[in-house]
Each structure stands twice: as C-alpha cells, then as structure tokens.
Amino acid sequence: MKSCLLLPLAVLAAAPYAYSQQAPDKVVRATIDGVMSAIHTDPAARSGDANRIYQIVEQKFLPSTDFMRTTQYAVGNDTWAKASPAQRDALFKEFQTLLAHTYATQLMQIRGQNTQFKYPPMAPLPASATDAVVRTEVTTGGDTMLIDYRVHKVEAGWKIYDVNMMGAWMIVVYRQQFAAQLQRGGIDGLIKFLAAHNQANA
Known part of the structure; x- marks a missing residue:
C-alpha cells in the first residue's frame, strides 16, 4: 500500500516562484510540467543519475510542498503538541527526506516512458478558500491513474501537502x-525509525 500511494509524488515538481499566485489547479499543472521538463532536458537525469534527480527534487519539488503540515497531520495533532521544537524539526526533516527520496526513485521509473497528464476543469473557488483538491489523470505505460492533490493557501501561494490515489490519502496511510x-518507541523511536530508513535508502 505504502509504495503504491507514494507514486503520485513522482508526478509532482515545482517552479513555485513563478506560479505561486495562480489558481491551485494552475499551480499543480505548472509543477508537473516543470519537473518533467527538467528531467527530459537534463542529460544526467534523463540517463537515470540518481544524485542529479534528487537534486532536481530538492530544487523544484520541495519548495512547492508544505511537508511540515504533512508531518503534523501524519503523526497526529496530539503527538505534535507533545513534541518539543527539536523533535518536531527532526520529524519534519526525516519525513521530508523519506518523501523526497521516494519521489526521486519514482521519477527514475517514469522518466523514459510516454507519460501523459490531463487536468479536468476545476470549479472556481470562493475568494476566502484556503484549502482545495486538484484532480488529475496520469497515463503511464497504457495505465491511467486518477490522482488528487490537496493544497492549501499560504502567504506565498498554494502548497501541496497531501495526495490521493486509489481512494486513499497519503497522510491517512502514514x-x-x-x-x-x-506506540513502540514514542516520538524519538519514530525519528530513529525514519532516520534508519533514510540511511538504508540513501
């Protein structure tokens, strides 16, 4: 279930600075187009250089996300409230690294395929809206996936913080x-678990 649900991260990327003030569906579309263009035009990334692809993730994907919010929701508000500032920072960094490595790995898998993206029209949002769901269709190798992106609005614009594929939201799964x-090791135990996982998959 986990690896399957992380696939949507492979079709995210970002050129957030130019698109942050646009409507959420426009931001998601620019994000997807931006990462795929970066992969296709970079010789090292196109050939499957893992380090280069990860650099692209850091440069173009992470600025488009709010993984601090993702981390808070994934561990639960009660746990987040009990965590010290240092523990929160460690949880965020390790979880973000996990998602970034997963994203880069999935990019390697789809980089040479004829992946196509469709963006169903999105109904206009009220001016006061701060949360929205952007729906997309992704076709890779003849298979079509319906992928939803949950975004929220901050001062810098719309940020992606959750992904839904096959009816399950990433935050719920995590x-x-x-x-x-x-339950087994508390907050520090979760931090150690994530750190060990990241080290093994670096």
Missing part, C-alpha cells in the same frame, strides 16, 4: 504506519 512506531 498516520496508520506511524501510530505503530509511536
């Missing part, structure tokens, strides 16, 4: 997995 780790 919350279930993190709950088991938190």
Whole structure:
C-alpha cells in the first residue's frame, strides 16, 4: 500500500516562484510540467543519475510542498503538541527526506516512458478558500491513474501537502504506519525509525 500511494509524488515538481499566485489547479499543472521538463532536458537525469534527480527534487519539488503540515497531520495533532521544537524539526526533516527520496526513485521509473497528464476543469473557488483538491489523470505505460492533490493557501501561494490515489490519502496511510512506531518507541523511536530508513535508502 505504502509504495503504491507514494507514486503520485513522482508526478509532482515545482517552479513555485513563478506560479505561486495562480489558481491551485494552475499551480499543480505548472509543477508537473516543470519537473518533467527538467528531467527530459537534463542529460544526467534523463540517463537515470540518481544524485542529479534528487537534486532536481530538492530544487523544484520541495519548495512547492508544505511537508511540515504533512508531518503534523501524519503523526497526529496530539503527538505534535507533545513534541518539543527539536523533535518536531527532526520529524519534519526525516519525513521530508523519506518523501523526497521516494519521489526521486519514482521519477527514475517514469522518466523514459510516454507519460501523459490531463487536468479536468476545476470549479472556481470562493475568494476566502484556503484549502482545495486538484484532480488529475496520469497515463503511464497504457495505465491511467486518477490522482488528487490537496493544497492549501499560504502567504506565498498554494502548497501541496497531501495526495490521493486509489481512494486513499497519503497522510491517512502514514498516520496508520506511524501510530505503530509511536506506540513502540514514542516520538524519538519514530525519528530513529525514519532516520534508519533514510540511511538504508540513501
């Protein structure tokens, strides 16, 4: 379930600075087009250089996300409230690294395929809206996936913080997995678990 749900991260990327004030669906579309263009035009990334692809993730994907919010929701508000500032920072950094490495790995898998993206029209949002869901269709190797991106509005614009594929939201899936780790080892145990996972997959 986990690896399957992380696939949507492979079709995200960012050129956030130019698009941050646009409507959320426009931001998501520019994000997707931006990362795929970066992969296709970079010789090293196009050939499958993992380090280069990860650099592209850091430069173009992470600025488009709010993984601090993702981390808070994934561990749960109660746990987040109990965590010290240092623990929160460590959880965020390790979780973001996990997602970034997963994203880069998925990019390597789809970089040479004829991946196509469709963007169904999005109804206009009220001016006061701060949260929205952007729907997309992704076709890779003849298979079509319906992928939803949950975004929220901050001062800099719209940021992606959750992904839904096959009816399950990423945060919900991770919350279930993190709950088991938190029960066994508490906040520090979860941090160590994530750090060990990242080290093994670096």
